[in-house]
Ligand code: ATP
Ligand code: ATP
Ligand code: MG
Ligand code: MG
Ligand code: MG
């Protein structure tokens with residue numbers, strides 16, 4: 001229907017391309033998961049099957065979108081970081097957010113059976129909304145990721161204490177509280193108070209809780225350090241650094257089309273890993289410098 005009299009309506013569409021040279025985070029979040037987790041009998045505070053399913057979906061999304069350099073997830077949310085040079089969909093915000101959130105939603109539903117065998121997934125099926133946020137500097141992107149990981153820690157400490165109080169503990173003669181009572185009792189408490197409640201009343205050393213709950217999950221492509229690789233193959237080698245590629249008037253030299261294609265194929269072959277590690281301190285970023293290269 002090209003050049004029809006109706007075509008002018010196209011002009012009503014926004015051109016929503018995101019500003020260049022900014023890191024793009026697509027954050028997706030499960031719709032109504034407080035209700036959904038109850039309906040599906042997730043164990044509280046933390047259901048291992050549910051988080052494994054979130055991570056499995058995220059791994060597939062990272063594999064499908066080679067512009068994603070790292071992803072961080074906790075609870076019913078995931079943040080996918082796209083490289084500042086990303087040109088996918090001409091950086092159009094709605095295309096990026098919807099393509100990633102729908103890919104994630106589909107993976108979550110299609111892999112449900114593997115993580116919840118025999119438990120039927122009924123309508124309304126779980127879906128995830130998505131939004132794009134821009135971060136103009138690596139430092140601010142790092143702060144964003146730190147913010148999510150700190151949030152994971154704070155929420156998990158609260159939820160662990162809350163659910164222990166609601167369940168009670170017969171061994172230590174700690175009676176079960178109603179959710180309202182537990183909420184009231186925790187009002188105004190600090191982190192150290194919650195550690196103390198867990199230890200005294202529930203004989204639980206919070207520091208020994210699984211890292212997956214305290215730290216959340218980091219998904220990224222694993223490349224080996226050039227020096228440590230005995231038999232270098234194109235797959236396990238990290239990408240060329242900016243310096244190796246050379247610079248043009250202080251700016252990064254753009255990759256040629258063939259180089260870009262090679263880069264994409266190499267990324268597709270790379271191993272995608274899920275780790276429950278600290279991303280607030282510098283260690284992770286120093287060990288994997290090519291992630292934000
Ligand atoms: P919205 O649609 O606004 O996001 P929501 O109900 O999904 O509403 P969130 O703040 O996203 O609100 O909360 C997510 C909920 O999912 C939390 O209540 C949390 O308890 C639950 N949840 C997520 N993952 C797990 C898990 N692995 N185990 C148990 N519960 C979980
Ligand atoms: P993009 O990701 O940019 O949307 P695309 O390949 O999906 O790329 P569209 O312009 O959306 O491009 O084109 C949709 C394609 O799907 C067309 O090529 C059309 O032939 C095919 N298609 C859609 N519905 C049908 C159908 N019912 N039967 C046969 N082909 C179909
Ligand atoms: Mg920049
Ligand atoms: Mg949610
Ligand atoms: Mg959430």
Ligand code: MG
Pocket residue numbers: none
């Ligand atoms: Mg199409």
Ligand code: MG
Pocket residue numbers: none
């Ligand atoms: Mg179409």
